[in-house]
Amino acid sequence: MNERIFRVLEFHKILENLADQAASSLGKEQARKLKPSTDLAEVIHLQDETDQAVQIIRLHGNVPLGGIVDIRPSLKRAEIGGILNPQECLQIAGTIYGGKQLRRFIEKLEEPEVPIIREWVTQIEPLNELEREIKHCIDDHGHVMDGASDKLRSIRSKIRTSESRIRDRLESFTKSKSKMLSDAIVTIRNDRYVLPVKQEYRGAIGGIVHDQSASGQTLFMEPQAVVEINNVLSEAKVQEKAEIERILRDLSMRIASDHELLRQNVEALAALDFIFARAKLAESMHAAMPKMNDQGIIEIKQARHPLLTDEEVVPNDVFLGKDYHAIVITGPNTGGKTVTLKLVGLCTLMAQSGLQIPALDGCKLSVFDEVFADIGDEQSIEQSLSTFSSHMTNIVDILTKVHEKTLVLFDELGAGTDPQEGAALAMAILDDVVKRKARIIATTHYPELKAYGYNRDGIINASVEFDVQTLKPTYRLLIGVPGRSNAFEISRRLGLESDVIDAAKSLVGTDSTSVENMIASLDTARKKAEQDYEDADQTLQDAQQLKRDLEKQWQQFEREREALYQKAEEKAEKALQKARQEAEDIVATIRDMKGQATLKEHEWIEARKLFDEAQPDLTKKKAKNTAPEPQAKSKETLTPGDEVKLLTLDQRGTIIEQVNKNEYQVQVGIMKMKVKRKDLQLMKRENPVVEKPMATVRGSNYHVKTELDLRGERYEDALQQVEKYVDDALLAGYPQVSIIHGKGTGALRKGVQEFAKRHRQISDYRAGSMNEGGSGVTILEFK
Structure with a gap:
């Protein structure tokens, strides 16, 4: 794709914004080198990459990309045998750690589905052993640590001992011979410890002079008493330097052995940083992923210019490539025509680069082989060309390269020359480009082009709206409506006399007046259609919302009904199983009784068959739940x-x-x-x-005894009777009742008392007194 289009549409500003979103120099480098692709499959893949990264950021926030550095120069030096410095080694360890953090973060994600991102992180090798070796030798500040080797620890111990001895000796000088010193301090010159001695006491101190002050009054002397210890210290520092160099050489060789894996890590991290930079840019722009095609179809709704702020930009809808291949935008200057051109061109370049565009979801863009533009005053001063000549030079070059896979943007086509000739030339150029099946958006202020779209297939007029009331453009693009000049209306609102305006109107040609009247009629019809559409759309949304609410409520009803059927079925099934077991027990008991020989086996089988047939078919009832x-x-x-x-x-x-x-x-x-x-x-x-006296409670009549005898009952049956009996007693208004359960094993007594604990209407319970039956009776007291 031609470099000129990037400059004209200011694509480099998009790339700078993208680079600002990258976390490392690796990502920034890739961002600044980004170019649009002309391969549909590659563009779709890039868009999928970006969208998966957007989903991760939306669901999980920031992605760990810290500590990643471009270590490729260091790897190259290590590979050819160079010795890396401690800071370079530390950067390599930091990059290994950063890669591990990112891989761990992505692998832990449960949602969303991000196969492309996961494929990238599988290329990051942990290299834990190399990271540990570097961290063992070098601290976080880039210093080689004492523990890097036993020899280095010994040397540094020797250095610290020598330094301590030297300071002790020199500090004794500062105390005993302070009058001979310019200042009672110990300092360093030429890596040796010295004292600042006054010139006149040079002989009294004795030793080696390493430096003197600017005035010459102070000499920096190494007393003879510390010369030997300073020599030992210097020798130890030379040994320290050699040992550090050996340690770094070993580390560099170790790094060189893994240079291929490290370079693979760097490439994967650079790609991931670049992908997430695209995602962050999309988030900052509130952008959406476009659906890409190669049929030249552009459908963008509420699209915003990527380089304008939310306060400045006015969203617009642009449709091109399906019902028509060319849009001719007419209207006054400063109305937003050029912004619309750049919007479409810039969104196309962004989409082909794998970037999401600032528009609503569901937008569509096409992959073009070339995007051409003739926008603005690009007069060549060096060639001394006029405005018209410079534009025509550019247009001629474009016309030699146009084909059906190109997008062409013409701003003020035919401007800079005689209006009549310019309009005719503009129409001829448009006809030629349309004939080549390219996609075109052109702007013009020539009135002759206002009716251009009505006479040709595949071309539609458009305009940028102008508010006559406020005398300001609204920057809204109106597809299908050519622009009006509005000169007479604006002049009238600005105070021009009606006589002058009427005179001006009489001088306008009949054809021009007819065109303006047609445009005015179209504008009125458009506004009414827009209002009707908004009303209908609101009604549709209300109806759809109502439908969704009703469907939700119906689904809830279905779920609740199904749950009730399931619960009833389970309860009935349990009751049937219980009844069947009881019958089986009775049959077994009868078989064991005397005289069973008089009972014939076929009679038992017949009775068993009758019992089985009495069991209801719950499945059929469930399937036909509406049957009475x-x-x-x-x-x-x-x-x-x-x-x-x-x-x-x-x-x-x-x-x-x-x-x-x-x-x-x-x-x-x-x-x-x-x-x-x-x-x-x-x-x-x-x-x-025979009717008995009744206890009346809130208008209801009950025949309830004040005691319930459960002796001889099965445990489950007894508790069911207790539950029913308590309800009846409560309705009868009794303050307390007696439950006779006997002593036995105590299981039934315990069950009754557990029931009493759970019942909300039972305030207390106790064992019966001696005259009430003792522990064989439980007294229940009601609230």
Whole structure:
């Protein structure tokens, strides 16, 4: 792609903003070298990279990219046998650590799905051993530590001992011969410890003179008493330097042995820093990932110029390449036409570079082989060309390269010459570019081009809106509506006399007046259509929201209904299993009884078959949950002693007691069983029911005893009876009741007391007194 387009559209400013988002010099280098790609597959891959990084930043915040340095020059020196300094070694260790941190961060991510980013981090080798070796020898400030080797530790110990001895000797001089010294301090000259001696006491001190003050009054002397110790110190420092050099040489050789893996790490880290820099730029611009194509289709909604601030920019919609291939924008100067051109061109370059664009989600952009632009006054002073000549030189060059895979941007096409000839030339140039199937956006202020789009296929007019009331442009792009001059309206609002305006109108040609009237009519229709669209869109959104709410509520209802069915089914299944087990127990008991020889086996099988057939099919009930339940053949209340028929077994029995509202305990022969009311039919009632005095509570009547006898009952049945009995007693208004459970093993007593603890209406419970039954009775007291 030509370099000129980058300069014209100020693409380099985008790259500088991108470089500012990079965390290392590696990422900044790649950002500044970024160029748009013309390969669709590569562009899609770059966009996917950026989008995955955007998702990570959006969900997890900043990515750890600290400590990463461009260590490639150091690697090159180590590879050819050079000795790296401590700071270079430390930078290599820091880069290894930074790579490990980034890899660990990405590998721990559970969401989102980021396969491209994960592929990059797999290329980062930990190199833990090399990092440990460097950190063992060099501290965080870049100094070789004593522990780097035993020899270095010994040498530095010797240095510290010598320095201490020298200072002790010299400090004794500062105390005993302070009058001979210019200052009572110990200082260093030529890496040797000296004293500042006054010139006249040179002979009294004795020793070696290493320096003197500017005035010559002070000599920096090394007394003879410390010369030998200073010699030992100097020798030790030479040994220290040699040992440090040896340690660094070994480290450099170790680094050189891993130079290929280190270079691979650097390349992976540079790529990842660059990818996340693109993501950070997208976040700062509130950008979206465009869907790329190679059919020349551009569809961007609420797009903003990337280099303008939110306060300056006005979002616009641009559609090109599907219903029409060329847009001709007319309207007054400073209305925003050029900004629109640059917006489309810059977004195209950004998208082809893998950058997201500042627009709404769902935008589409095409991959072009070339983007050409003739924008602004680029008059060549050196060639002494006029404005028109410089533009035409550029346009001629563009026309030689245009084809169907190019995007062409013309600003003020045909300007700088006679208006009539310029307009004709502009139309001819547009016709030629359209014929080559390129995508074009052109701006012009020639009135002759206002009707241009109406006469040609594949071309549409557009304009930038101007508010006549405020006399200011709104910078909104209006597709399908050519621009109006608004000169007469503006003049009228500025105070020009009506007579003058009317005279001016009479001088305007009939064709021009017709065009202006047509544009005015289109503008009025457009505004009405926009208002109607907004109203319809709001109605649609309200309806869609209502639909979503109703669907959500219906789904909730379905879930709750399904849960209730499931709960009811589980409860019924448990009851059936319990009843079946009880029946099995009874059958087993009867088999063991005497006289079982008189009972024939086929009779037991027949009874068992009847019991199995009585079991309801819960699956069918669930599938047909709207089917009505079978109704009892009689609504009449049954009382103990009533003779009934078991409909499911076709057997007669006698009511023993009512277990709950819809269930009775029935004696059938020697068996007792619980049967639902709907499965019982009253056959005979011996004695009429005698009404007993009733306890009236809140308008309801109950026949409830003040005590409940549970002796001989099974544990589960007993607790169910307690629960029902307590409810009835509460409704009867009793302050307390007695539960007779007997002594036995104490399990039933414990169960009753646990129930009393959990019940909200039971204020207290206690064991019965001696005259109430003792520990075989529990007294429940109600609130």
